[in-house]
Amino acid sequence: MKKLVEFFAASAAIVLLTLVPARAAEDTLQVVKQRGYVKCGVSQGLPGFSNPDDKGNWNGIDVDLCRAVAAAVFGTDEKVKFTPLSAKERFTALQSGEVDLLARNTTWSMHRDTALGVDFTGVNYYDGQGFMVRADLGIASTKELDGASLCTNLGTTTELNAADYFRTHNMQYEIVAFEKADEAVSAYNTGRCDAYTTDQSALYAQRLKLTDPKAHIVLPQIISKEPLGPVVRQGDDQWGDIVRWSHNAMLNAEELGVSSSNVETMKTSSNPAVKRLLGLDGSFGANMGISNDWAYHIIRTVGNYAETFERNVGKNTPLGIARGVNALWRDGGLQYAPPIR
Amino acid sequence: MISKLAFLVSRRDALLQLLTLALVVAGVGWLIANVADNLDRQNISSGFGFLNERAGFGISQTLVDYNEDDNYRQVLIVGLLNTLLVSVLGIIFASILGFFLGIGRLSRNWLISKIAMVYIEIFRNVPLLLQIMFWYFGVLRNLPSPRQAINFGDLMFLSNRGFALPSVSFTEGAGFYGLALLAIISAAIGLRRRAHILFLATGQMVAFWRPLGLVSVVVLLLAAYLAGVPWQVDIPALRGFNFRGGITVIPEFVALLLALSLYTAAFIAEIVRAGIMSVDQGQREAAAALGLSHNRALSLVVIPQSLRVIIPPLTSQYLNLTKNSSLAVAIAYPDIVSVFAGTALTQVGQAIEIIFITMMVYLILSLLTSWAMNQYNARIALVEKNQ
Numbered sequence: 001m002k003k004l005v006e007f008f009a010a011s012a013a014i015v016l017l018t019l020v021p022a023r024a025a026e027d028t029l030q031v032v033k034q035r036g037y038v039k040c041g042v043s044q045g046l047p048g049f050s051n052p053d054d055k056g057n058w059n060g061i062d063v064d065l066c067r068a069v070a071a072a073v074f075g076t077d078e079k080v081k082f083t084p085l086s087a088k089e090r091f092t093a094l095q096s097g098e099v100d101l102l103a104r105n106t107t108w109s110m111h112r113d114t115a116l117g118v119d120f121t122g123v124n125y126y127d128g129q130g131f132m133v134r135a136d137l138g139i140a141s142t143k144e145l146d147g148a149s150l151c152t153n154l155g156t157t158t159e160l161n162a163a164d165y166f167r168t169h170n171m172q173y174e175i176v177a178f179e180k181a182d183e184a185v186s187a188y189n190t191g192r193c194d195a196y197t198t199d200q201s202a203l204y205a206q207r208l209k210l211t212d213p214k215a216h217i218v219l220p221q222i223i224s225k226e227p228l229g230p231v232v233r234q235g236d237d238q239w240g241d242i243v244r245w246s247h248n249a250m251l252n253a254e255e256l257g258v259s260s261s262n263v264e265t266m267k268t269s270s271n272p273a274v275k276r277l278l279g280l281d282g283s284f285g286a287n288m289g290i291s292n293d294w295a296y297h298i299i300r301t302v303g304n305y306a307e308t309f310e311r312n313v314g315k316n317t318p319l320g321i322a323r324g325v326n327a328l329w330r331d332g333g334l335q336y337a338p339p340i341r
Numbered sequence: 342m343i344s345k346l347a348f349l350v351s352r353r354d355a356l357l358q359l360l361t362l363a364l365v366v367a368g369v370g371w372l373i374a375n376v377a378d379n380l381d382r383q384n385i386s387s388g389f390g391f392l393n394e395r396a397g398f399g400i401s402q403t404l405v406d407y408n409e410d411d412n413y414r415q416v417l418i419v420g421l422l423n424t425l426l427v428s429v430l431g432i433i434f435a436s437i438l439g440f441f442l443g444i445g446r447l448s449r450n451w452l453i454s455k456i457a458m459v460y461i462e463i464f465r466n467v468p469l470l471l472q473i474m475f476w477y478f479g480v481l482r483n484l485p486s487p488r489q490a491i492n493f494g495d496l497m498f499l500s501n502r503g504f505a506l507p508s509v510s511f512t513e514g515a516g517f518y519g520l521a522l523l524a525i526i527s528a529a530i531g532l533r534r535r536a537h538i539l540f541l542a543t544g545q546m547v548a549f550w551r552p553l554g555l556v557s558v559v560v561l562l563l564a565a566y567l568a569g570v571p572w573q574v575d576i577p578a579l580r581g582f583n584f585r586g587g588i589t590v591i592p593e594f595v596a597l598l599l600a601l602s603l604y605t606a607a608f609i610a611e612i613v614r615a616g617i618m619s620v621d622q623g624q625r626e627a628a629a630a631l632g633l634s635h636n637r638a639l640s641l642v643v644i645p646q647s648l649r650v651i652i653p654p655l656t657s658q659y660l661n662l663t664k665n666s667s668l669a670v671a672i673a674y675p676d677i678v679s680v681f682a683g684t685a686l687t688q689v690g691q692a693i694e695i696i697f698i699t700m701m702v703y704l705i706l707s708l709l710t711s712w713a714m715n716q717y718n719a720r721i722a723l724v725e726k727n728q
Contacts, residue, residue, distance in 0.1 A: 088683060092692050095383060116690040117385035147581035149502055154670065154679060155687035159398040163409045166399075174502075174583065175399040176593070177684060178673045183474075187673070190481045191501045192592065194582045234384050 028100055028232070028239035029073070029289050037079040040066035041099035044084045044180070047205040048313040048321075049105045049125075058082045062103035064308040065124055065230055067301065068246040069101065072285075072294040077301035086179065088155040091116050094231060101243050102231040105199065107157045112231075121244035123229040125313075126325045126334050128222030129161045130200035132207060135217045137194070142221045146171040151184045151193035153177065158198050161224040185209060199226050204319045241288050249295040251337035252277055253304035255328055260303040263296065276340050284340060295340070305335065376693065391689045392417070398684055400675045402591050413685050420677035421702060427598055427676065428663040428706075434602035435662060436655075439609025444639075446614045457610065464607035470668050472604055477596035477672040484592070487583055496576060498584055503591040505577035505584035514571035521564040528556045593674035597666065605662045612654045616647035648721050656714040660707045667703075677702060 032038055042050035042062055050060040067077035083099050094102050095117055105127075106112075108120040131150075133139050142165070152158045154177040166173040176193055178184035185206050188196040196206065203218045210216060230247065232240045253259065256274050258266045266274055275281040278299075279292035286292055302308060305328075313321045327333025380387045392414045399409060404422040407415055445457035464472070481501050485491065490500035498505040536547040577587030620643045628638035669676040670683055682699040686692060 088687055091687075091690060095385060111688075112690070115386040117380075117383040145582075147583050147585065149583060151673075154673070154683045159684055160688065163397055163399050167409060172585070173399065174401050176401055176673045177675075177679065179670045179679075179683065183671060183673070186478065187481065190478060191484075191486050192481055235382075 026097070026236060028236045029242065032073060032100055032239075036074075037081055038066060038070045038073065038101070039099045040069070040080055040082055041085045041090055041093050041102040041104050042066070042082045043104050044086060046105060046181070046202055047208055048201065048317065048319045049205070050082070050084075050103070059312065061125060061308055061312040062105060062230075064302050064312065065103045065243075065247060066101070068250060068298045069243055071297040071301045072242055072246045072249075073290055075291065075293075075297045077297075086155070087153060088179070091118060091231075094118055094233060097233075100232075100239070104231075105202065105228045106231055107199075108227045108229050109157060117234045118231050119234045119240055120229045120231055121240050122247045123227040123334075124247055125201065125228040127199040127201050127226040127228050129158055129197060129224040129226060130203050130222050131195045131197045131219045132188075132203045132216050133195045133219060135215050139219070142219055142223060143169065143171075145173070145195060147173070148194040149174040149176060149192065151176050151178065151188040151196045153181050153184050153198055154179045156198065157224070157226065162197055165223040181206065182209075199228070201313065201319070201321060204313075204321060208318050238289055242290065245284075245288065245340075246294075246298060247305075248337040249277065249298050249340070250302070250305040250308065251328070251335055252340055253295070253299045254306045255330070255337070258299055258304060259307055260299055260301070263299045267296075273339070273341075380693075386689075386691060387694065388691075389694055391691060391694070394689075396685065396688070398688070400680055401673070402594060402675050413681075413689065416685050417677070417681050417698065417702075420675065420680040423674070423680075424663070424666055424669075424676040424678075424702075425706075427594065427601065427666050427669070427674070431598055431601040431605065431662050431666065432659050434598070435605035435609055435658070438602060438606035440613055442606060442610035443613025443617065446610060447617055461607045461610050464603050465611075469600065469604050469665055470671060473597060473600040473668055473672055476599045477593065480592055480596050480599075487579055490579070490584070498577060498579070500584075501592065502583055503589040504595070505587050505589045507574050507576045508586075508588040509572050509574055512571045512573060514568035517564040517568035518561075518571070521560045524560045525553075525557050528560075529553055591674075593669070593672050596672055597669050597674045601662055601665060604665075605658055608658050608661075609655060612651055612658065613647075615654075616649075616651035617643060619650045620646045645721070649718075652714060652718045652721070656711055656718075659710050659714065663706055663710065664703060 040063075042058065042060075045051050046060070048060055050058060050062040052058050063082065066080050066082065070080035071077040073079075083093065085093050085099075085102075085104060090102055090104050090106065091112070093099050102118075103124070105125070106120075107127075108123065112118065113120055131142055131145065133145075139145070145166075150162055150173055152162065152175060159175055159177055162173065162175060176184075176187065178187065181198070181202075184198075185196060187193060189210055196203065198206070200218060200222055207213045207216055207218065230243050232243050252273075256271065256277060258274060258277065263278070267278055267280065269275065272281065276284065278296045279285055279294065283292055285294040288294070303311070309323065309326065310316065313319045315322065323331070323333060325334045327335065329336040377387055393412050395409075396411055396413050396416045397409050400407060400416070400419055402423055403419045404426060405415075405418060407419050442457045442460060445453045446461065448454045448457070484499065484501040487498075487500045487502050490498040490505075492498055496507055532549055532553055536549050539545060539547045575586045577584040577589070624642055624646065625638060628642040633641065666676055667678040670679040673679070677699060682695055686695045689695065
């Protein structure tokens with residue numbers, strides 16, 4: 001069934017690219033407004049990033065970004081529909097117009113940015129590739145993995161990173177790449193591999209699915225830079241701006257101390273930066289073709305970056321990830337948004 | 342007059358056909374140009390230049406030399422060979438098993454025929470993907486870790502990383518053994534023919550295996566005297582996490598081969614049964630009247646005639662098995678869909694070109710299989726006509 005869906009998606013993409021007459025860059029914002037909702041490509045289920053709960057509601061840090069874009073365009077975060085995509089399908093789905101944006105824990109790399117006709121609009125999570133191993137192996141470092149079998153997901157940057165890392169350190173390895181993360185984790189769990197490797201955040205998430213999470217440890221080292229961020233089609237700069245600034249608005253809100261709980265009282269703030277953020281001053285929304293209180297709706301419905309981080313992946317969630325490099329720049333992290341000015 | 346009219350009509354037909362062909366060619370040309378144009382406008386790379394770029398990723402099973410520095414062309418070859426390996430072996434195993442099941446299904450022994458029936462109904466009616474998963478995780482779960490591997494005389498080791506076997510690499514002088522093998526094969530063919538001619542002439546069954554064994558021993562001893570031991574054996578040994586040295590049959594391969602063979606065998610069994618039942622009862626009675634035993638009647642009279650009915654649908658099953666092998670991607674067997682239309686596709690991002698190449702590969706494989714089976718079909722049909 002899965003194969004069939006994939007086949008139809010690929011065929012549809014090819015047919016679209018084949019039959020649709022060449023046309024100028026489309027106006028995604030106009031299309032989205034007419035349709036009445038945003039179509040957002042997400043993962044097939046990665047706790048903390050994009051995962052459906054038992055009622056079928058999606059949540060996660062990537063899902064929140066989709067909601068933020070919907071709030072910016074429509075004033076409500078509910079006008080968004082999610083399309084689960086495999087790593088293999090994601091860019092084709094975006095290129096062919098099947099989704100308006102990807103928020104699918106996707107690594108920003110130069111090749112993807114320049115050769116696939118897509119643009120990355122920012123980084124909503126700084127990640128790196130790591131390894132999970134059985135605790136009883138007694139391994140403390142990735143340097144001790146010489147000769148190991150590695151289970152991973154097909155069609156991601158991990159295969160390449162692992163190859164580069166093991167070769168530069170003169171170590172041997174065997175890569176076993178599965179199309180779906182579930183099968184990769186099961187194979188690791190049954191002992192097919194010594195380590196499961198993918199982005200470190202996903203390791204924490206997948207560890208929750210194991211029969212005995214405590215019997216496995218995530219090694220502290222990371223072997224690559226994996227800046228994960230939203231992706232839009234190249235050539236529609238207005239839509240790219242909306243997605244970019246939806247994320248930036250959440251960062252600026254955290255920096256200015258504006259959150260979903262105090263956004264109403266903040267409207268009376270005398271701080272000009274807050275006034276500009278909430279659309280009480282300037283015409284920043286109108287410049288992007290949406291209403292001026294776009295950021296107000298994002299903060300009101302989704303919250304600022306700290307809220308979405310803590311709600312989905314933070315200390316008090318099952319994932320229990322510290323802010324670390326994802327803290328604001330002034331707290332020693334990498335999250336830095338240009339000012340709204 | 343009439344001949345002139347016919348000429349004109351045929352001229353008109355030819356013209357119409359030519360026009361249609363031109364339209365089709367133009368249409369395809371327009372589609373291709375439009376794709377290229379659209380890709381260009383969307384700033385998506387196109388063309389086949391990527392085949393020469395460095396692939397950079399590792400593959401768990403390679404039948405030819407491959408490492409991360411090789412290009413995507415080599416990835417294509419590695420994937421293709423892995424697909425071929427599992428398909429060809431799958432076809433052989435499925436044919437053998439299916440043949441016996443089909444005969445067993447018609448057996449007069451109640452138990453055998455019921456066992457065959459139950460087998461066929463189970464394997465034919467459960468989706469193949471589930472069977473692949475079942476065998477993969479079923480096989481994996483029951484195997485020990487490398488440190489507790491099942492040891493076969495310190496030569497072979499079975500664990501959940503696969504079956505580690507000693508490998509043989511040939512050195513100078515191996516050619517003598519190749520010649521020896523050639524000599525043994527020609528001797529076998531010659532002896533067989535001699536036995537057949539003598540059988541036709543005198544009705545006597547002539548010894549075949551004993552002289553062949555004698556020839557083999559002599560030839561092999563001669564080769565050993567001339568060339569000594571021109572090979573090196575590499576025995577796997579546990580080092581760190583895994584066995585190193587030798588060759589390893591990976592569990593993904595075993596599971597896929599098992600699932601494909603068992604699944605397709607069920608279909609082949611039904612085809613064989615239909616073929617055998619299509620042979621007229623009178624043929625069997627005639628064979629019995631000539632004094633042929635049940636088994637000899639089956640192998641000399643019934644099966645050769647049933648092949649004419651069996652071969653065409655059997656070809657379809659072979660094609661199905663080859664195409665079904667693309668389900669390998671679910672259990673990480675590095676076939677062409679997994680490494681080329683999977684990893685390479687996501688790294689390069691040129692879906693149209695890569696899917697096109699992959700489709701062409703399957704098309705060519707299928708056409709070749711059909712062609713070979715049709716050749717065989719024509720040969721057995723000819724025998725029938727001469728009789």
